[in-house]
Amino acid sequence: MSARLSLLGGRASGKSTWLGCMWLASQRGGASLHAQALPDALEPLRILSRPLLQYEYPNRTNTSDAGEIHLPLAWAGRRGLVPFDLEVADFDGEELTKLFEQRDVAWSPAWAIRAEPTLGMLLFLRPSHAERVRATRLDVSRSSRDPDRPEALFPGQTTSDEGRSQNSQKQSPPTEVPLVEVMQFMRAAKGILPGQRSPQKLAVLLSCWDELTQHEGGLGPEEAFADTYPLLYDFIYTNHDPEQVRVFALSATGQALTKEYVAYLRANALDVAEVGRICWQDGRRGPLRESKDIAVPLGWMLEGDD
Secondary structure: OOEEEEEEEOOOOOHHHHHHHHHHHHOOOOOOEEEOOOHHHHHHHHHHHHHHHOOOOOOOOOOOOOOEEEEEEEEEEOOEEEEEEEEEEOOOHHHHHHHHHHHHHHOOHHHHHHOOOOOEEEEEEOHHHOOOOOOHHHOHHHOOOOOOOHHHHOOOOOOOHHHHHHHOOOOOOOOHHHHHHHHHHHHHHOOOOOOOOEOOEEEEEEOOHHHOOHHHHHOOHHHHHHHHOHHHHHHHHHHEOHHHEEEEEEEOOOOOOOHHHHHHHHHOOOOHHHOOEEEEEOOOOOOEEEEOOOOHHHHHHHHOOO
């Protein structure tokens, strides 16, 4: 019986690009990822990879009416060929926000399927698009000059006229806030109690790593994760065994597919399956390691650190 892995990530987090590039690489020979099904079952991967053959990004992972993709695959590792099922759901940022705001009402059968017991989950985050969680009560620009106004006497408990005006336009919460809520729902569906550490593995993929500045990238994936998503970082390491968590920095296409970069790839007869890279650290703060096989997180999920 094969293991089941799940993918989770918000809008434009890089899931589709990673899947498409990984599939193209598997077709070149010598890759760790292999098909383990009849051709019809792998049609979603072909759909995702077609735009990449033209140096364009795939639009979304929604390649079925239900927004769910079931991919029977196999990993060629030290134990030979290890079969597994990759479950992909097309939940965009709006649906994550909806679940955060409406709680039980928005919990759908598709979410319930995602919460079924699996070997673990791959969580996609895009640091360059992250919105940090901030406390408005600490924002000096919103403080009142009148010491007797309620906003000054009870900071954070009342809403000033300025605050009411700014809040009149609905804003989405930062990405990591609904993600924490979603993971709480999934833990509850699996019967994991508050404070209990999940027995399953969790791979965090920081996508579009090439978009970060040299300083940000130089921090390494673990430190960049902690710096960019502090709330989610604390939640994950509080509720998971640290040995069961691994943070990867992913650049599925090497660089952003700009006009100049595409011209370079064409001039050198390179396709996107040849230029991707992924890096990680030994332990949480160990030396940095790198590979051109962007399917490495799947291998780690299935076989561990080796």
